[in-house]
Amino acid sequence: MESECRCVLSTDSFEARSPAVTLTGMSDLLERLRGRGWRLTAQRRVVAEVLDGDHVHLTADEVHARAIERLPEISRATVYNTLGEMVSIGEIIEVATDGRAKRYDPNAHRPHQHLVCSGCGTIRDVRPQGDPLAALPPAERFGFAVTAAEVTYRGLCPDCS
Amino acid sequence: MESECRCVLSTDSFEARSPAVTLTGMSDLLERLRGRGWRLTAQRRVVAEVLDGDHVHLTADEVHARAIERLPEISRATVYNTLGEMVSIGEIIEVATDGRAKRYDPNAHRPHQHLVCSGCGTIRDVRPQGDPLAALPPAERFGFAVTAAEVTYRGLCPDCS
DNA sequence: TCCTAGCCTGGACTTTGTCCAAGTCAAGAA
C-alpha cells in the first residue's frame, strides 16, 4: 500500500551523500528550515527524511514508526510537534482523505490533487487540467472569499479492481 | 471551534422554503428505510429527524446531543451505529473536511460539493459547473477506475472576512 | 398475545491527537 522508500540511510550520511534527485528536495527542505531559524536536531532531520519522496502520504503514527527505525528514542510528541510545525509554515500538507488519521504530504510546493483507492487506501498525487476554483460560479459562493479547492478523486486501483 | 459565525442562521431560514419540503424529505427517508427492511425504532426516527434539512453537517456527537433532547435515553453507540448504517446504504454522506470528527450530510440524493469557512468552520453545500471528474486526464489516472470526485472549496465567509 | 431476530444500552477499550513539567542539547558567545 504505502510506497516503500528505499532511501534508508543513516542520519549522518544524509547530508553528505550525492545530490540524487529525491535528495535535492530534502536538502532544500532542511535548508529552508535552517533559514527560518529552526534548530536542526537529529529528530527533525529524521522526520524530514521519512517524508521524502513522491506519492508519500504517511500518518503521524507511520512517520513515528519509520523514524524510530533510524532514531529509536524519538518520541511520539516530537513527531506530532515537528509535523505540525512543518504544516504551519507550509513545507508539508495535511491530507484528510478518510476521516481517520491525517496524512502528511511533502509535495507542498507543486499544486496537485489526490486520487484515492477505495479498496486499499493507496493515494497518488495527480494534476487535473484547469483550475477547479473556476468551476464555482459567484452565485454559489454565498459571499465567501474562496481561495482554494481540494479535489479527492476516488476509484479502484489496478490491484483492487 | 464550531461556528461562532452568525452567517449560519437557522437551518430553516436559509432557502426560504416551505416547511413542507423539509418534512417530505424526512418521510421519504423513513419510507426508504422501512422499504429496506429496517425496523423503525424511536432511536432511528430521532436520528433521521435530527439530520433533516439543507446545509446540515453535524458531527456524530452533535447528532447525539440533539437526539438526546428528544429521546433522553438514546446512547452514543446507537447514534454511531445508525449513522454508519445510513452511510453504508447511501442515504447520508460522510464528510471529512477538517481531519477532526466526521460530519454527516443528509443531502445524499443531490450531487453537490462543499464550501468550508477557514475561520469558523461553517459548511455550505454548493454546486459547481461541469463534472470535476472530466478534468482528470487518462494519463493522470494511474490505471485506476475513477468513479467519483469530491471537491472542498475553502475560504472566508462574510462574517469572518 | 406471544416469540424472536434484530436493536439498544452502558461501559470498556482503541486510536488519534494534545498538553505539560522536567531534562537535554544546538548553536552562538567568549
Place this chain on the structure above:
DNA sequence: TTCTTGACTTGGACAAAGTCCAGGCTAGGA
C-alpha cells in the same frame, strides 16, 4: 574549545472520536 541559554525533546497523563461487546429490550410477524 568551553560555556550558556532558550529552544527542543521526552514520557506520561489526558482528551476526543470511534469501535466493540454482553446482556437486556422490543417491533412486527405468526
